[in-house]
Amino acid sequence: MLINETPPKRIKKEIMSLLLDYVKQQLVPVTTHPIFRAGDTVTVSYKIKEGEKERIQQYTGVVIQRKNERATATFTVRKMSNGIGVERIFPVASPFIDKIEVTKAGIVRRAKLFYLRERTGKSARIREKLSGNDQKK
Numbered sequence: 001m002l003i004n005e006t007p008p009k010r011i012k013k014e015i016m017s018l019l020l021d022y023v024k025q026q027l028v029p030v031t032t033h034p035i036f037r038a039g040d041t042v043t044v045s046y047k048i049k050e051g052e053k054e055r056i057q058q059y060t061g062v063v064i065q066r067k068n069e070r071a072t073a074t075f076t077v078r079k080m081s082n083g084i085g086v087e088r089i090f091p092v093a094s095p096f097i098d099k100i101e102v103t104k105a106g107i108v109r110r111a112k113l114f115y116l117r118e119r120t121g122k123s124a125r126i127r128e129k130l131s132g133n134d135q136k137k
Contacts, residue, residue: 039106
């Protein structure tokens with residue numbers, strides 16, 4: 001094979017598959033979190049650096065969406081703070097997330113709950129999934 005010739009397609013595919021495998025291994029999140037979906041109420045313990053000190057802040061709210069997969073996955077949590085809706089997007093593979101606790105499992109029919117943005121009070125409630133076959137309205 002001469003210097004100016006391009007390598008055969010077979011070699012290109014092998015190199016590309018090796019590169020893809022390497023990247024996938026590097027992107028695997030180290031921590032494992034519980035399984036949660038849109039509609040679940042979660043408490044996210046998030047590490048915050050203030051100067052030289054580091055503290056853990058807890059953010060409790062309803063998951064309104066999950067996006068992407070694996071290392072690039074994110075989820076959005078919405079909570080009401082003094083009558084104002086606050087949303088925060090968390091990367092699942094973030095090293096700043098200490099832990100995620102599922103407080104309540106909700107029953108919803110959609111994957112994205114953007115309709116909750118316009119609702120307040122009782123109309124913004126989500127049915128809770130109870131252990132067993134009976135469900136709370």
